[in-house]
Amino acid sequence: MKIIAVIPARYASTRFPAKLMQDLSGKPVILRTYEAAVATGLFDEVFVVTDSVIIYDAVTVSGGKAIMSMKEHESGSDRIAEAVEHLDVDVVVNVQGDEPFIDSEPLAKLIQVFKADTAQQVDLGSLMCQITAEVDINNPNVVKVVVDQNGFALYFSRSVIPYPREKNVGVRYFRHIGIYAFRKQALLDFYRLPMQSLEASEKLEQLRYLEFGKKIKMVETTHAGIGIDTPEDLDKARTIMSYKL
Template sequence: MKIIAVIPARYNSTRFPGKLMEKLGDKTVIATTYQNVVATGLFQDVFVATDSEIIYDEILQNGGKAVMTGEHETGSDRIAEAVNNIDCDIVINVQGDEPFLKTEPLKQLIQVFEEDRAQEISLASLKIQLQDYEDVQNPNNVKVITDNNGYALYFSRSVIPYPRETSVPTLYYKHIGVYAFRKEALLKFSQLEQKPLEIAEKIECIRYLEYGMKIKMIETQFVGVGIDTPEDLEKAKKLLK
């Protein structure tokens, strides 16, 4: 299998415009993410996919590879355009605002496809248990519930499952936006019409579920910092130190 990583990077993010070009130490957030993904040694190639000339130039000036794309609603749609003419079997999507992703979770995602002999899994992704109920209630944290085999049943910004019965403990998992796709599933995704659930929640992987595709969730213990707000950037700077 040829495995590559693609980092979708949009300059004008809704909550924190320009965040990928903010400084994290002596490098920008996007350059840090790119270099950390390359440093894992897991991929035959690593690209940034962006519609921003600013980000495109930043990656090239730091010795990296970037692909210019059109404007897209989701990162998956952007990656699909970027890899359409790239020879690969598996595409790992690493978010540009997740600079501290570790090697082990990426290995686990790759292993899903190495073990999927029947090639039934369209994509794999990561989840981490939430300990603080305030984090569970935060709509910026996308929650996921799975079946007994670890396949995603649903993703939501709401509290799922809802703890109506309080006599037994309820476990909550946050979806970490790192995906591993089969290339053909990714290209199919980009051709599918958005349905009401995805539009309502603004969670792109719901589209896969609405069209009956399988998503394997892998639990990780990794705790990093996704940079969604200026406050997150300050946390990331402290973590870097």
């Protein structure tokens, strides 16, 4: 089984323009993320997929592997699908470009889902972590997921799911962490399928997979990730990196 990591990397960013090219202790954020993915030792190959010549050059000049995206895409899945369409690969893991402090343990658990899936019932794997704070449960920017008894996703929503009509019945709330592992065919299917009403309403691309019957296996983790979305996040990342170097 050939397993690769793909890091989608857009230069433009609404909240923090060019964040992936910001300096993080002597190297751009995207290069730090790329090197961290390679250092896990989990992948046969690691690629950055980008629509930016600036990002492409930053990675390749340093000896990394990058693929230029030829088309405009609405989602990360679309961008990754275009990149891997002609690659000989079985499982593709999507690593977030703005998370340079990669924890290998949850990624290893995602990969194990596919190694253990001898019947090939799993189309995608993804991560979730428990949330208990009311502010997070009610926050529409925190995407929630509910799963069945076997850990397969039933639905994702920005709303509170399940709705707590009855209290004290042991319901656990889970935040979806947007790291995915895909079978290659699931990615290619997504690329060719149209957006449906649920995805359009919630603005959550993973709903397209569910709407067309794909099986998403969720893996629980306590690692929520350290993303860089603002200049303040970058300052914190620089402090963390200073302890690691």
